[in-house]
Amino acid sequence: MKFTTRFAPSPTGPLHLGHAYSALLAYDLAVRNSGTFLLRIEDIDQSRSRQHWEDQIYDDLTWLGLTWPRPVLRQFDRMPLYRQALNRLWSQGLLYPCTCNRKDIAAAASAPQEGFPLHGPDGVIYPGTCREKWTHQVQSAIPEDVALRLNMSEALRRIAKDATGLRFHETGAGPDGATGWIDLSDEQMLHGVGDVVLARRGMGTSYHLSVVLDDAAQNISHVVRGQDLFDATGIHVVLQRLLGGETPTYHHHPLIRDDTGKRLAKRDDARAIAKYRAEGATPEDVRAMVGL
Numbered sequence: 146m147k148f149t150t151r152f153a154p155s156p157t158g159p160l161h162l163g164h165a166y167s168a169l170l171a172y173d174l175a176v177r178n179s180g181t182f183l184l185r186i187e188d189i190d191q192s193r194s195r196q197h198w199e200d201q202i203y204d205d206l207t208w209l210g211l212t213w214p215r216p217v218l219r220q221f222d223r224m225p226l227y228r229q230a231l232n233r234l235w236s237q238g239l240l241y242p243c244t245c246n247r248k249d250i251a252a253a254a255s256a257p258q259e260g261f262p263l264h265g266p267d268g269v270i271y272p273g274t275c276r277e278k279w280t281h282q283v284q285s286a287i288p289e290d291v292a293l294r295l296n297m298s299e300a301l302r303r304i305a306k307d308a309t310g311l312r313f314h315e316t317g318a319g320p321d322g323a324t325g326w327i328d329l330s331d332e333q334m335l336h337g338v339g340d341v342v343l344a345r346r347g348m349g350t351s352y353h354l355s356v357v358l359d360d361a362a363q364n365i366s367h368v369v370r371g372q373d374l375f376d377a378t379g380i381h382v383v384l385q386r387l388l389g390g391e392t393p394t395y396h397h398h399p400l401i402r403d404d405t406g407k408r409l410a411k412r413d414d415a416r417a418i419a420k421y422r423a424e425g426a427t428p429e430d431v432r433a434m435v436g437l
Contacts, residue, residue, distance in 0.1 A: 146366045146391075148180030152206075153356070155187045156199035159417040163371070163401040165209060166435035170398055171369035172211050173437070183363055184213040188221045189350055205418045209428050218363060220355050227350040230358055230388060231343065235287050239300055239387065240343065242291040243275040250274075266376035267353070270339040293344040297383070301331050304386050313382050316367075317396040319375040329379045341380055353380050361390035369396045401435055 150171040154164055175182040184206065188194040206213075234240050250269050263269060276296060287293065304311065311329040318324050343354045360368060375397045385392050401416075421431060 146364060148175060148178040149183065149364055149366045150175045150180065150369050151183040151185050151360070151363060151365050152211075152369075153185040153187045153359070154202055155190065155193075156195055156202060157190065157193040158198060159419055160202060160205050161401075161416040161418065162421075162431070162435055163416075165205075165418055165431050166401050166437065167369060167371060167398065168206060168211060169209065169432060169435070169437055170396075171367075174367060174369060174396070180366070182211065182213055183365070184211075184217050185359060185363070186217055186219045187352070187355070188219055189224075189348055189352070189355055191221060191348075194221075201419065205422075208422060209418070209431065218359065220350075220359065223355070223359070223362075224349055226362075227344075227355055227358060230354060231287060231293060231350070234295070234343070234387065235293070237303075239296055239303070240287075240293045241276055241279040241296055241340075242288045243271075243294045243342070244291055245271075245274055265338045266374075266380065267338065267341045270336070271341075273340060276340060290346060292342050292346045294340040295343050295383075297335055297338065297340050300383055300387055301334060304383065305331075311379065311382050311386070313378055313392050314394045315375075315397065316394055317369075317398050318372070319397055320372050323375075327378075329382065334379055334383065337376075338379055343384075353377065353384065357381050357384040357388065357390065360393060361385070361388070365393050367394045367396055369398065371400050372397045373400060 152164075152168040152171050154160060154168075160168075172182045174180075184202075186199055186202070188199070231240065247269075250271060271294065275294070311334070313327055313329075315324050315327050319327070341351075341353060343351050345351050375395075378395055378397075382392055384390075418431065421434075
């Protein structure tokens, strides 16, 4: 597989220094390995996505000196393909509908079993309320207007038929410095991750499902992203195995933080690339700011 990286921002706010670091790192890795750098627009959340933020993404990245093939893949255009994947998983008995809201989940998970963490990479670990409810009910079609969760226990049982196990190769470093081959245990996936949402109510998909399908469609060989997504990689490996895709190499990088040590978010307009540009900074200045 050709060395291919990608940068996949959401058009829901201005790009900040953290985005610049991730995009530049992915771009530099591709150039250094005679590969390809791709840009992808993750706009599945249509309630928050705005065209002017998407236009700003193109403008900021071009100013930084990045180039990429056109046209750019936009997730909203791929909704029918996400639906096909959901239908496939549903027909295999790997999904179940969930009608719980955040308050329901927090209440049910307020007294977890001893030794089980309360939070995982997808938020509060789901206590399985609707899984038990739907276990003995047969549905011919996916119900509408509900969330769809992956039955992690059943997913792992299917994957267990393959002796290779769950693992991925890390060339960056996880939050605890982990690198090299990372092995994932069933215990970790069941009790540290749980039944994650693969289609959110009113959205039709989720970050986890769409990112796995898009990386496969674009033949991404190396996923470059922040350490905050390291723990979510297990979810993606499970989906890759279930949907027959290859697992790329992952490179998780440190996060860019503010002066108090807090990681940057899109609400941190003071760190926006556009602000530095307006103040006269150069692309080389931005590279220096993020340690490149």
